[in-house]
Amino acid sequence: AFALPGGFIAVHSGLVLAAQTESELASVMAHEIGHVAQRHIARMLGKQRQDALIPLAGLLLAVLAARSSTDASAALMVGGEGVAMQRQLNFSRDAEREADRVGLQIMQDAGFDTSGMIAFFGRLQTASRSYTEAVPAFLLTHPLTTERIADIEARISGLHYKQRVDSVDFQLIRARLRILQDDSPQGLREATVAFNNQLLQMNPGQTAAAKYGLALVALKQGATDRARSLLQEARVAVRAVPASEPSKNAIIPSLAIDIELAAKRPAEALKDADIARARYPLSRGIARQYADALIAGGRYDDATQYLRDQAQLYRHEPQLQDLLAKTYAAQGKQALQHLSLAESYALTGTLPAALEQLSIARKSPDASFYDQALIDAREREWQ
Known part of the structure; x- marks a missing residue:
């Protein structure tokens, strides 16, 4: 995970899988939020502008020293660069x-278990030990993990220990990411073994996630009947989780729609x-799946109207345009496609x-006057 200018935070799917608990994941997210809250990127850029004067000063001194000693001149140049770099590393x-x-x-x-940060740092230390041991501490961009x-x-x-039970959504998302990261035949076999071992733990949350994962594996393998049955078992397992809040994630309904679409049952999917x-x-995922179900059911006019409305509301969503193109293709509307x-x-x-x-659209036999005008406008905008 890393923070970006403007307050954005990027999270790699591998982080979710690497974190063994929700508190561990929260520790990394909280760390990145800390960077944003303390304006570290803006402060770093400001410091870089200040430190840019150090190499310049070293260069000027090197020019003056070159008259008496070329070695001293070279040392001043390298020294100026080194001081600036070390100041950035320190910052x-x-x-x-x-x-x-x-x-x-x-x-x-936020109510998370603060020991999750220590647990994740420990895992990070184990994973990066060979790298950090080979580099002096003063050259690292991050403090030593042990520190x-x-x-x-x-x-x-001095804080009171607060146990935080992982949410069902966290477990379900981890199961889904495991499949999406590697859905090759070998990856699916390994995931199946992992999910079956997870079932042996007899933990309600783990059971729900394992059933969901096995349902997704079955879907990837084309076994839609088995996928549907396993997903129903996952639903039952989710409801059996003690003190479980209702899922705030559409991950189970989304898989149910995918299963029905794969089974060529558009009415059920819709x-x-x-x-x-x-x-x-x-x-947004459910919205696009709804459009997929309309298209699969041959309701192209309904799909077109729905997608046009969605595209007006969410103008920066390319998937909507892809679905519109798919709908127009089914209707034989080449220019609009x-x-x-x-x-x-x-x-x-x-x-x-x-x-x-745009060039292909312009040459389409069904391109109307309005289509041609829109093509002209887009060409002027994009060229």
Whole structure:
């Protein structure tokens, strides 16, 4: 995970799988939020501008020293660069320590188990031991993991221990990511073994996630009947989790729709999608699956109207344009199909491909006067 300018935080799916508990994942997220809250990127850029004067000063001194000693001149040049670089490394390590401290407070305020930060640091230390042992501490951008663990342990020593039970959603998402990261035949076999071992733990949350994972494996293997049965078992297992809050994630309904679509049962898929849309009105995935179900059921006019409305509301979503192109293709509307593909490419920043699609749309025999005008406008905008 890493923080970006503007307050954005990127999280790799591998992090979710690497974290063994929700508190461990929260510790990394809280750390990155700490970077954002303390404006570390902005401060780093400001410091870089200040430190840029150091190599310049070293260069000026080197020019003056060159008259008497070339060795001294070279030393001053290299020294100036080294001082500037070391100052940046020092700032980076200080920023990491500050993000740890702020992140720990964020974790505590959010009700997570603060020892999750120590547990994840320990796992990180094991994974990066060969690298950190080969590099001197003063050259690292982050403090030594042992130092960070000691600091966090000292800070939480006086806190009351608060156990945090992982949510069902966390377990389900980890199961899904395990499949999506490697859905090759070998990957599916390994996942099946892992999920079956998970069932042996007799933990309600783990059982629900394992059943869900096995259902997704079955879908990937084309066994839709088995997938449907396993997903129903996952639903039952979720309801059996003690003190479980209702799932706030559409992950189970989404898989149910995918199963029905794969089984060539568009009516059932549309029924499931309608229910899911009512329960998760803000889910973009469910919205697109609803359109998929309309297309699969041959309701192209309904799909077109729905997708046009969605595209007006969510103008920066290329998947909607892809679905529109798919709908227009089924209707034999070539010009509109390629116009939608052009919009999709443009939204992803692939302007050459977008312009090529506009060219194809212009040559389509069914291109209307309005279509030609829109093509002209888009060409002027994108060229």
